[in-house]
Amino acid sequence: MTSCREAQHQEKLLSHGKVAASFDGGWQKRGSGWNYNSNTGHATMIGKETGKIMLWDQRSRSCKTCEYHLANQTQIPDHLCSKNWYGSSKAMESDMAVSMAHTLKNEGCEIKVIHADNDAATTSKLKVDFEDLEKRDDQNHLKKGLSKSLHQMSVKYKELKQDDTREYILRCFMYAITGGTTEDDIKVSLDRIVPHIFGNHDSCREVTWCKYKENPTNFKYRSLPGGNPLTNESLKEELLVLVSKYTSRSDAIAELGSTQANESFNQMASSKAPKSRHYGGSCSLKNRLSAAVLQKNEGYSYLPKVNEASNLSPGDFTTSLTSKMDAKRKKRKQASNKKEIKKRRISLKKKKNLNERKSTIKEGPTYETQFELNMDNTENVPQIPQQIMISGSESKVSMS
Numbered sequence: 001m002t003s004c005r006e007a008q009h010q011e012k013l014l015s016h017g018k019v020a021a022s023f024d025g026g027w028q029k030r031g032s033g034w035n036y037n038s039n040t041g042h043a044t045m046i047g048k049e050t051g052k053i054m055l056w057d058q059r060s061r062s063c064k065t066c067e068y069h070l071a072n073q074t075q076i077p078d079h080l081c082s083k084n085w086y087g088s089s090k091a092m093e094s095d096m097a098v099s100m101a102h103t104l105k106n107e108g109c110e111i112k113v114i115h116a117d118n119d120a121a122t123t124s125k126l127k128v129d130f131e132d133l134e135k136r137d138d139q140n141h142l143k144k145g146l147s148k149s150l151h152q153m154s155v156k157y158k159e160l161k162q163d164d165t166r167e168y169i170l171r172c173f174m175y176a177i178t179g180g181t182t183e184d185d186i187k188v189s190l191d192r193i194v195p196h197i198f199g200n201h202d203s204c205r206e207v208t209w210c211k212y213k214e215n216p217t218n219f220k221y222r223s224l225p226g227g228n229p230l231t232n233e234s235l236k237e238e239l240l241v242l243v244s245k246y247t248s249r250s251d252a253i254a255e256l257g258s259t260q261a262n263e264s265f266n267q268m269a270s271s272k273a274p275k276s277r278h279y280g281g282s283c284s285l286k287n288r289l290s291a292a293v294l295q296k297n298e299g300y301s302y303l304p305k306v307n308e309a310s311n312l313s314p315g316d317f318t319t320s321l322t323s324k325m326d327a328k329r330k331k332r333k334q335a336s337n338k339k340e341i342k343k344r345r346i347s348l349k350k351k352k353n354l355n356e357r358k359s360t361i362k363e364g365p366t367y368e369t370q371f372e373l374n375m376d377n378t379e380n381v382p383q384i385p386q387q388i389m390i391s392g393s394e395s396k397v398s399m400s
């Protein structure tokens with residue numbers, strides 16, 4: 001597909017040959033992302049510089065034509081068979097990653113760095129064929145892991161029972177981790193967090209986010225109770241241990257990638273091929289996915305181009321409508337980075353978390369992610385939850 005070829009070419013130019021891609025897969029199945037018995041799945045490799053899809057792939061375990069003739073015990077005619085996968089659905093994702101990595105290499109756009117989530121078996125499969133491939137942590141998963149660690153610590157420290165406090169610490173970590181580009185940057189920024197939270201601003205001087213230096217006498221922490229720094233010494237010790245866990249891995253953290261682009265594509269894909277309907281049994285799914293790829297890479301104006309390519313009139317109405325839709329998309333993208341919009345997003349999140357917390361109390365935790373940093377299982381003994389008063393600021397789930 002020319003759109004993907006073009007994206008590969010751009011990515012290669014912009015990355016000076018060190019192509020970095022983010023990888024993630026999606027499923028065509030109603031329900032949650034962690035059930036693995038879907039018959040069809042797709043995956044994308046998205047260039048880090050361009051944000052465009054360089055390659056996509058799709059696997060299906062079923063074909064309606066084959067099934068029809070098998071059921072009626074008639075001869076299967078020649079047809080465009082949609083079945084291209086005979087293994088388990090679980091193995092689809094890593095198979096697509098490996099085959100796409102090979103295709104990209106063959107097309108002269110070998111990937112050197114991959115961003116993928118931490119709990120997939122994909123990386124180890126990739127390493128078999130591509131020894132030198134660098135794996136980077138994915139931002140969302142790192143954040144979830146951190147949030148979980150802080151949550152576990154809140155059993156022991158009442159300070160961390162306040163959601164605002166936990167979220168503030170999490171934000172400090174994420175600033176440090178995403179703000180730096182070199183390993184040293186990240187180490188320095190990480191080491192600054194704990195002293196800052198505990199009222200020592202000596203090393204905050206060169207950063208803009210700490211307002212202490214502007215007015216030391218009236219300085220208040222906006223997100224800590226009473227505007228005061230934390231004081232508990234043993235909590236400080238434990239937070240320092242947590243920091244050191246991340247500084248020791250700052251090589252994997254540097255230039256932290258994000259699979260957000262892939263996730264946004266998955267959403268686009270599900271608007272073209274709703275999970276409640278089954279398109280995987282025919283070529284329909286493939287066509288619907290490639291429409292989503294075009295929308296991602298070219299914007300809505302892909303429609304007149306497709307019309308032209310299939311010798312249809314591009315249509316004045318379609319052209320003007322799609323350029324309007326593209327302008328809207330651009331505007332929304334710009335707006336989402338503004339401060340007020342970000343604030344609103346946080347407050348909506350809080351509201352949602354309140355509801356979620358309410359049902360968690362009723363049901364108990366039903367699903368939690370595993371994170372590779374948390375090897376220590378001794379503290380994970382199940383406990384009967386204490387009675388919790390809800391103020392609206394608590395959160396069980398990290399901001400992502």
Ligand SMILES: [Zn+2]
Pocket residue numbers: 063064065066067079080081082083
């Ligand atoms: Zn078939």
Ligand SMILES: [Zn+2]
Pocket residue numbers: 196200201204210211212
């Ligand atoms: Zn400070």
